[in-house]
Amino acid sequence: MGLSAEQLKAGLDALALTEPAIADAIARIGYPAPRLRERGYATLLRTILGQQVSVQSANAVWRKLDGMLGDASDPVRVAAASDETLRAAGLSRQKAGYAKSLADEVTSGRLPLDALAEDDEEAIAQLVRVKGIGRWSAEVYLLFAEGRPDIWPAGDLAVQIEIGRIFGHDTRPSEKLVRSLAEAWRPHRGALAIFTWHHYGAGPDTAPV
Structure with missing residues (x-):
């Protein structure tokens, strides 16, 4: 099974201590629900x-x-x-x-x-x-079904869009940039990936002003 609500909160809280933009985003829309799939x-x-x-x-x-x-x-x-x-x-x-x-x-x-x-x-x-089975499908499986905490699907369009929105980029950052930025977010990148999908679902009004 994937990351539990408690694991998501712990990972995001750890990131929020060093990334004010993440702390602000959590304050705006709250924590994401778990994304759980059966292993196998x-x-x-x-x-x-x-x-x-x-x-x-x-x-x-x-x-x-x-x-x-x-x-x-x-x-x-x-x-x-x-x-x-x-x-x-x-x-x-x-x-x-x-x-x-x-x-x-x-x-x-x-x-x-x-x-x-x-x-x-x-x-x-x-x-x-x-x-x-491509890289994205493999990453989503490992994140949702096995609950691996540091999976980072940098090629996902929504992840790129929301990292750009959360951190105030003028344009959508590339996969290469998103992957590079995320090195600082180890070992909690899985929780942040799930948060970006949560942020994406919340709509454009959740972007910082």
């Missing part, structure tokens, strides 16, 4: 299903797939399913390939989701070897 295969498969479609569409495909297979969270059943079955559940040809690839990596033991590397970069490398 089902969460990664649902991440693939959710790529480039609405949440409602992804949920509908998941329900149909679950009904057709009996248990879509079982990688053995997905690995054994035909491409036609996966397509009939609503997966595109590409996503059907990704789903089979993920199931194969898990059932073969090449991707040990119960024992990913403790080093964050090594764990990301393990995940992105799976077709359909």
Whole structure:
């Protein structure tokens, strides 16, 4: 599971002691709610299903797939399913390939989701070897499902936008700049990432004046 409300508050409070802009942002909109996902295969498969479609569409495909297979969270059943079955559940040809690839990596033991590397970069490398799992998806999985406290998805557009807003940048900072700035925020970058999404959802009126 991801970072708890207590962990988020502790991490953000630690950052607020050295970053007045973060302290001000917390005062404006409060602390974020936890973003919790189950650890394991089902969460990664649902991440693939959710790529480039609405949440409602992804949920509908998941329900149909679950009904057709009996248990879509079982990688053995997905690995054994035909491409036609996966397509009939609503997966595109590409996503059907990704789903089979993920199931194969898990059932073969090449991707040990119960024992990913403790080093964050090594764990990301393990995940992105799976077709359909890019760096962002790997980072979100490690943050939401494993609760790793120092994950920093610097390539996320909302993270870039909100770091710019919180710290008063005239334009959206680049991924490279956001990654560089965040070195000072270790080991609490995961809590700050979740806070940036919270800040993004609060709307433009939350920017400092």
